[in-house]
Amino acid sequence: MNLSELRSDCWIIDNFLTESEIEELTNHIQKIEWVMFDDVQASNFKQPSSKGFHVLEEDFEIIENKYLRKILDLNFSGMPKIEKFDRVLYNCFEKHDTPLPHTDSLTEGCWTFIIYPNTKWEPEWGGETKVMFSPNRMTEENMQRMDLVSPLPGRLLIIPGDVLHSGSGTSVNTPRYSMAYQFWNNK
């Protein structure tokens, strides 16, 4: 595993998944019965939707619990103190998808861990996760920042859940998969 700091509160861990784990998750994802999913509730319009599937904590199965354990076993300086997650959201973005930026929670102390179980990915294929700013910590400087994180095979991205972020469509016909563990800190 290779840890790099994207920001003071965002990290990227490359090779978080081994090749066999990527294969395991790929096989699992192939069996998902996707639904057309919206990222955030839209009140007065229909937002663009894309393929997604979510599993709430009480319904975690062996595979969600396996990678939950792997996340909780991470140990590095700054690693968020999390004991549980509220849900796992699987996303499948394809060519021409245009997901909207959103926050996963606005409660301070919420976190999102995004795993990219793609067997192969080239940066020019698109599908980046765009990481923007938090409405809870708006400054002129951080509003102007956007980081693009390519969904490289086996990569893990850790961001505060209150940071505005979005997935991206791809430039190729290969679907881009992600698996987001979300801790909303609502209770």
Place this chain on the structure above:
Amino acid sequence: MPGTGTFRIGQIPLGTAVEDYSGNDIKPVGVVWARAAKIRFGDSTNINQSSYCSSFNLQFDPTGLITNVASSSFTVGAEGTYQLSFHCRTTGGVRTNAGFRFELNGNVQPERFLSNYSRGGGAQQGGTHNFGGDGGTLLYEFGSSSTIVRILGSQQGNSGTVTALDGAITIIKIR
């Protein structure tokens, strides 16, 4: 130089510069996004289904997203898709209102989880508001180049009220 045709770059954040190798500004003129503002409000007013939160004041708006702030409203000066996040500290009496709703250019928006709508129990029926705060996040399409935003009480609490101590709205243009 190989490769001619269209160079697609997507949307460029407002504060991101685009320069050539000589440092000249070559940023295209077009839609800017991720404009954001924060508005504070609240003066312990009792809010019901037909009255508005008040004492609005603009706290943060570096890009001029907000064109006007009045006592109980603010005006957004561009059409587009917005994320509106709202939070308010509250207190309730014996009988309180169930929460809050957004109103856009006079059109009252659905309750959704901005209020206690989905919480059930006494608050939804107009009973005691058992929460020290209320809020939520929703996306809205502003179809007008000038949209007046207000917050009024929920209709779920019948004639009850909720005391809006203080709170904040953050608004972000996301498209």
